[in-house]
Amino acid sequence: MPNWCENWVTFTGSKEHIGKLKSRVVNPVKVMQEGWLATLSFDQPPWEYGEEFKSDIPPGFSVMARTLQGIDKKSIDYNWMVDNLGTKWDFDIGNLDPLSDTSIGGYFTTAWSPPEGWFLRVCDQYRVTGELSYGEGGNDFAGILEITPTSEIRYYSGYHEWAQLTDESLECYLEKITSEEDEYPEYIKAMNEASLEWPKDWASYKEKFIESTTQK
Secondary structure (H helix, E strand, C coil): CCCEEEEEEEEECCHHHHHHHHHHHHCCCEEEECCCCCEEECCCCCCCCCCCCCCCCCCCCCHHHHHCCCCCHHHCCHHHHHHHHCCCCCCCCCCCEEEECCEEEEEEEEECCCCHHHHHHHHHHCCCEEEEEEEECCCCEEEEEEECCCEEEEEEECHHHHHHHHCCCHHHHHHHHHCCCCCCHHHHHHHHHHHCCCCCCHHHHHHHHEEEEEEC
16 A cells, blocks of 8 residues: 655646646546556547547546657556656546646645656646645655756655645644644654744745756
8 A cells, every 4th residue: 555645736838838738637538548557549539320428537537648648558567657757656636727827736646756757748748837746744755846947946855844834834734743642742842843943935945955956
């Protein structure tokens, strides 16, 4: 049973490019071949007898299979998924919400690790920029992968430093992680002391935890 990595993704680009990406996620699809990464058809055949075209996969499901083009999905296996896409299974985004005419975003979970390879491929294929923010508490890691028009920037931290910024407030997060630890006052004390050094916003997080910048 995998640990589930939390992910938030945002893509930004021209109205045309964002529109193409969004249509790939929400358009009806038929499954042509099962596999680690399903081969899908977006074409609606000219039904001879007027049958309704019904999608095998609901909008937002099997997102990697929907958005990746130009690869031989028949030869993909577990190792290829991990090495090239960053996670061993496909994932679902139930709501890839339009943030504006030129930006879309959503939340999803993946097995063990973030789908960094998928994210990089989408940015390249659809000519968009974006940010993939992720955290996995079981193995205590988190970070952000940011693609700008000129660079690839990575940030890396422990889980708590990242997760508390995704919560309603620092106080809510501390209450959440200490509420069942009354028998361990030393843990509660340690968390409260550690929180004094945690970044107060995402700008501070990025400043503190920048790992590398690669020029494109």
